[in-house]
Amino acid sequence: MSEPMAINGDMAIAMAWKQIDPDVVAAYPITPQTIIVEAFSDFVANGEVNTEYVCAESEHSALTICVGASAAGARVATATASAGLAFMWEMLYVTASMRMPIIMAVANRTLSGPINIHCDHSDAMGGRDSGWLQLFGENVQEAYDNTIMAFRIAEDMRVRLPIMTCLDGFIITHALERLEMLDDKTVKDFVGPFRPVRPLLDVKQPTTYGPLAMPDYYYELKYQVQASMDAALDVAKKTMDDFAKVSGRKYHLAEGYRTEDADYVMVAMGSTAGTMRYVVDQLRAQGKKVGAVKVRLFRPFPAADVAKLLEGKKAVAVMDRAMSPGTGSPLYMDVLQSISRMKDPPRVSNYVYGLGGRDLIPGQLTEVFQEIMANKGDRINFMGVRK
Amino acid sequence: MNLKELSHTEERLVEGHRLCAGCAEPIIARQVLMGTSKPVVVANATGCFEVSTSNYPFTSWNVPWIHTAFENAPATISGVEAAYNSLKRQNKISEEVKFVVFGGDGATYDIGFQSLSGAIERGHDFLYVCFNNEAYMNTGIQRSGATPKGASTTTCPSGTCTPGKKEFPKDLTRIIIAHDLPYAAQASPHNWKDLIEKSRKGIDTPGPAFINVISPCPRGWRHDGSQTIALSKLAVETCVWPLYEYENGEWRVTGESLRIAEGKKEKRPVMDWLNSQGRFKQLTKSKFSPVADEIQQNVDKKWESLLKLCHM
Amino acid sequence: MANEGSSSLPAGGMIIEAGSSKKYKTGEWRAQRPEVDKAKCTDCLTCWIYCPDNSVMVKDEKMVGFKYSHCKGCGICANQCPVKAITMKEEGVE
Ligand SMILES: Cc1ncc(C[n+]2csc(CCOP(=O)(O)OP(=O)(O)O)c2C)c(N)n1
Ligand code: SF4
Numbered sequence: 001m002s003e004p005m006a007i008n009g010d011m012a013i014a015m016a017w018k019q020i021d022p023d024v025v026a027a028y029p030i031t032p033q034t035i036i037v038e039a040f041s042d043f044v045a046n047g048e049v050n051t052e053y054v055c056a057e058s059e060h061s062a063l064t065i066c067v068g069a070s071a072a073g074a075r076v077a078t079a080t081a082s083a084g085l086a087f088m089w090e091m092l093y094v095t096a097s098m099r100m101p102i103i104m105a106v107a108n109r110t111l112s113g114p115i116n117i118h119c120d121h122s123d124a125m126g127g128r129d130s131g132w133l134q135l136f137g138e139n140v141q142e143a144y145d146n147t148i149m150a151f152r153i154a155e156d157m158r159v160r161l162p163i164m165t166c167l168d169g170f171i172i173t174h175a176l177e178r179l180e181m182l183d184d185k186t187v188k189d190f191v192g193p194f195r196p197v198r199p200l201l202d203v204k205q206p207t208t209y210g211p212l213a214m215p216d217y218y219y220e221l222k223y224q225v226q227a228s229m230d231a232a233l234d235v236a237k238k239t240m241d242d243f244a245k246v247s248g249r250k251y252h253l254a255e256g257y258r259t260e261d262a263d264y265v266m267v268a269m270g271s272t273a274g275t276m277r278y279v280v281d282q283l284r285a286q287g288k289k290v291g292a293v294k295v296r297l298f299r300p301f302p303a304a305d306v307a308k309l310l311e312g313k314k315a316v317a318v319m320d321r322a323m324s325p326g327t328g329s330p331l332y333m334d335v336l337q338s339i340s341r342m343k344d345p346p347r348v349s350n351y352v353y354g355l356g357g358r359d360l361i362p363g364q365l366t367e368v369f370q371e372i373m374a375n376k377g378d379r380i381n382f383m384g385v386r387k
Numbered sequence: 388m389n390l391k392e393l394s395h396t397e398e399r400l401v402e403g404h405r406l407c408a409g410c411a412e413p414i415i416a417r418q419v420l421m422g423t424s425k426p427v428v429v430a431n432a433t434g435c436f437e438v439s440t441s442n443y444p445f446t447s448w449n450v451p452w453i454h455t456a457f458e459n460a461p462a463t464i465s466g467v468e469a470a471y472n473s474l475k476r477q478n479k480i481s482e483e484v485k486f487v488v489f490g491g492d493g494a495t496y497d498i499g500f501q502s503l504s505g506a507i508e509r510g511h512d513f514l515y516v517c518f519n520n521e522a523y524m525n526t527g528i529q530r531s532g533a534t535p536k537g538a539s540t541t542t543c544p545s546g547t548c549t550p551g552k553k554e555f556p557k558d559l560t561r562i563i564i565a566h567d568l569p570y571a572a573q574a575s576p577h578n579w580k581d582l583i584e585k586s587r588k589g590i591d592t593p594g595p596a597f598i599n600v601i602s603p604c605p606r607g608w609r610h611d612g613s614q615t616i617a618l619s620k621l622a623v624e625t626c627v628w629p630l631y632e633y634e635n636g637e638w639r640v641t642g643e644s645l646r647i648a649e650g651k652k653e654k655r656p657v658m659d660w661l662n663s664q665g666r667f668k669q670l671t672k673s674k675f676s677p678v679a680d681e682i683q684q685n686v687d688k689k690w691e692s693l694l695k696l697c698h699m
Numbered sequence: 700m701a702n703e704g705s706s707s708l709p710a711g712g713m714i715i716e717a718g719s720s721k722k723y724k725t726g727e728w729r730a731q732r733p734e735v736d737k738a739k740c741t742d743c744l745t746c747w748i749y750c751p752d753n754s755v756m757v758k759d760e761k762m763v764g765f766k767y768s769h770c771k772g773c774g775i776c777a778n779q780c781p782v783k784a785i786t787m788k789e790e791g792v793e
């Protein structure tokens with residue numbers, strides 16, 4: 001393990017990629033992801049990686065290039081955000097359905113309009129049904145660690161699905177924080193060599209990729225993605241266990257904080273988790289029985305793990321940094337499905353916050369706890385909006 | 388090169404595909420793939436050819452083949468080629484592999500134009516072949532940027548007020564040549580020698596190459612399937628579809644077009660072309676006859692300008 | 700109707716048996732059947748290069764007949780044969 005350093009989240013991802021040295025990277029710049037591809041371009045320019053770096057003319061092409069390269073037999077990474085991810089949308093489904101284990105950093109940024117470069121999770125949520133795994137990091141260290149674990153999870157033969165490694169735009173991408181990097185050999189050994197499956201470039205065994213499938217086969221082929229998602233829960237768990245052995249940092253699919261004896265629990269993803277734990281500590285000091293759950297793996301959703309953390313609680317507040325106009329927000333809906341078979345389920349409320357980079361201050365989370373402890377609040381609440 | 392020699396080449400696209408009887412697309416694809424004996428990887432844009440040659444669980448492909456979507460086949464091959472370069476540099480593969488893309492005119496002139504332009508600008512080593520049947524056939528004969536003026540399609544139908552498409556098509560071959568790429572050409576399947584030779588050049592030339600091939604479509608053009616090759620020849624004889632190539636900055640007319648340019652072959656009237664297909668039949672009505680004249684004038688104008696580029 | 704289960708299909712919809720469409724007999728689409736008069740035929744192979752369905756059979760550089768299992772009866776071969784050695788006959792009529 002090398003000396004800790006101060007580095008921003010985008011750079012941490014670029015450093016992880018450098019250690020992994022993917023065969024191909026194809027990307028298109030967009031704030032707040034751009035630092036990743038700029039830094040990585042430097043590594044390429046200086047011969048520090050073997051990667052073939054393709055400057056695509058759009059995000060749609062960037063992801064398509066990744067799919068072509070992955071099918072050809074290469075280990076591939078890319079990065080995007082916001083409008084870029086939305087522009088890739090068609091290809092997200094294609095990537096997953098073709099079972100391409102591509103790793104994509106998503107510097108979470110809201111979607112237009114109005115156009116806005118700041119953080120929320122709307123971009124990633126647009127891809128939640130596409131068949132990609134989605135890991136959310138809380139800070140720079142997790143952005144780095146998630147990236148390394150992602151390659152191993154995606155490339156596992158039981159999974160073979162693409163993964164988005166999500167990090168909050170600006171809040172993590174641009175913030176200088178402490179990072180402990182693993183040494184290159186540890187990373188290389190942990191990730192292992194890339195194992196292609198029937199690569200296109202194997203001209204002796206010609207494979208047809210991406211055929212037309214009619215109603216008699218489409219459903220079965222789509223179900224493969226579901227089966228792989230099921231397997232991914234175990235593979236991710238096991239990968240996190242193994243990662244703890246080499247890094248000393250132990251992660252879980254969903255992480256409880258002071259939840260054991262809590263009656264009231266807040267659930268969130270990404271950088272908000274730190275604020276949430278701070279507020280929990282404050283309220284605990286006042287004798288309130290509160291706790292927090294951070295969801296690290298959003299797809300596949302670790303419903304059993306989340307249910308276990310929420311079992312027996314009185315009320316739960318689900319913090320969504322995205323909205324689904326006309327219904328509950330994505331994380332809320334998933335928490336609800338997790339507890340749907342519980343005998344005596346907690347009262348669950350949804351709080352939409354932080355859209356388009358709107359600041360979240362700890363006092364607001366304290367108020368949310370107070371509201372759910374008082375059995376108040378609507379099912380779906382839009383925190384801090386001037387109505 | 389003669390047909391007897393060619394008959395020994397392995398078939399890279401096999402029978403059992405579901406293209407209409409008499410479709411030109413598989414004829415073109417077979418000829419293009421006869422342009423090299425080296426291993427090839429093929430990428431395909433969504434369209435008639437793609438859906439008909441890969442109807443799961445069957446494939447008509449004897450070579451590695453990939454389809455990802457409609458508008459991005461050049462990006463798909465860019466990725467395959469990038470992986471090839473990377474793996475080769477790392478000594479993970481040794482074999483020489485060539486890359487060929489097939490896309491319809493919709494995929495090429497319209498929705499995938501940006502992807503093609505980007506891939507050419509980046510300089511990937513591939514041959515892009517456009518099956519130009521001058522409309523979106525797979526989805527039921529809708530207008531494209533390649534649809535000729537006066538043709539009736541399902542989205543620019545002829546009616547009492549309009550004769551079909553009102554605009555001339557864009558000249559995509561020249562737009563591609565404006566990228567100043569190493570090799571570009573127009574071809575027709577009736578002149579197999581010319582098409583195979585152009586394909587060979589396109590495949591062997593390092594860097595991007597583009598061939599735009601006229602591709603008669605019995606269903607969309609409304610002609611008998613047996614006429615497919617005869618019509619592709621007529622397109623050349625009327626100068627509606629001149630055969631030419633652009634190689635290292637030089638323009639050259641080829642095949643029948645060269646003979647017409649040299650005055651050794653008659654340039655047939657465009658009316659012969661218009662009369663040969665149902666999609667133009669409204670142009671024979673006196674009301675729309677000025678349109679037929681405009682088409683002839685446009686063909687003449689484009690032909691003269693091509694000859695200038697060829698210094699003829 | 701297909702009966703393979705999801706887990707028995709190769710991952711991601713890839714087709715690992717190259718050229719498997721030969722098993723799909725498009726000859727059933729045919730309304731007219733090409734017939735060759737070998738007495739006229741010069742083995743120029745024009746019909747072979749223009750057949751959209753690889754259905755002109757060539758052996759040792761000689762045209763030896765049609766692959767009726769796949770020939771769709773488009774009539775291009777008959778139309779293009781320089782010596783008119785091929786005629787199209789109504790399918791089912793002897
Ligand atoms: C993004 C997208 N838009 C539209 C379609 C529908 N679509 C599929 S093929 C096609 C037309 C294909 O036309 P062309 O490229 O000319 O090929 P052809 O079928 O004529 O050979 C269309 C509109 C699609 N598959 N994807
Ligand atoms: S519609 Fe036209 S292009 Fe499509 S398969 Fe039929 S003949 Fe070929």
Ligand code: SF4
Binds near residue numbers: 740744779780781783
């Ligand atoms: S085109 Fe006619 S002459 Fe030539 S090989 Fe075919 S049948 Fe024989």
Ligand code: SF4
Binds near residue numbers: 751755766774
């Ligand atoms: S009729 Fe058409 S499909 Fe049949 S052999 Fe002749 S050209 Fe081929």
Ligand SMILES: [Mg+2]
Binds near residue numbers: 491493520521523524
């Ligand atoms: Mg078309």
